Amino acid sequence: MLLALALASGAHAAEVRLAVGSPGGPVAEAVVSLHGATPVVTRTATARMDQQHSAFVPGVLPVQAGTVVAFPNRDNIQHHVYSFSQPRQFEIPLYSGNKAAPIRFDRPGVVVVGCNIHDWMIGHIVVLDTPYFGKTAADGHLTLDVPPGRYTLRVWHVRGSGAPLERTLVVPAAGTSATLQVALAPTKDDVRGNDRLRALQQKFRQLKDPSP
Known part of the structure; x- marks a missing residue:
């Protein structure tokens, strides 16, 4: 997955423009968040x-x-x-x-x-x-407004390997641009009725009916 971003500063916040893609094209419904050092x-x-x-x-x-x-x-x-x-x-x-x-x-x-x-x-x-998050649209794009500072940028997608991908990102007071590349582990496209959910459903039914 390719994550390209550009930063354009404002008076009190910077506009972070992101484009998330893969070799197959834009990646929709990727959750992108920025986490600062100060607890929210x-x-x-x-x-x-x-x-x-x-x-x-x-x-x-x-x-x-x-x-x-x-x-x-x-x-x-x-x-x-x-x-x-x-x-x-x-x-x-x-x-x-x-x-x-x-x-x-x-x-x-x-x-x-x-x-x-x-x-x-x-x-x-x-x-x-964090209050700084969003979900990419069908074209893989997302815009966030955040104060200048140092952040951990995280990208999560349902077809990822589990934990979100992370990068350090410094949002400066002056405009700049950068490009980041992160790898999205390949998984099955169809997650409907997957093994994890079936296991959860079986656990649920056992709790409801403890008889052997």
Whole structure:
């Protein structure tokens, strides 16, 4: 994956323009974040991950730690949403419409969300301890406004090897430009109904029915 970025300074913040690509073309839905040396206080914000046409929409949802996420079910069938991911484990039993209470995500990390009824439904909530983040568009581009300073730049993608790729980035007071190249480990393009989710679903069913 090729990450090209240019920096254009402003009075109080720099505009960071990013283009994420691979040999196959632009990379969409890559979560890019900038982490400074000073800890960021979590804040209460709201977001949503819909269930529509038996899929999570959006499939990848980046949020800042402290965000409350709603899971509206827009299908005419019920879903059973859950996660066993360490940053936030939760379960929303069979429901439809807007009946489910929102879930608060306080701990940074990637939360894999599934549906116990429909094996192919997989969503990812990327919880970040920084307000400086975004998700690349279909053309692989993203723009962030950040104060000048030294940051750790992280790039996460659902087809990556797990941990986000990291680079050190200095955002100066004066305009400059730079190009970074990072490698995205090749994986299968289709992650629907993958082995990890099947294992989580089996664990869920065993917890619900402990009988042999």
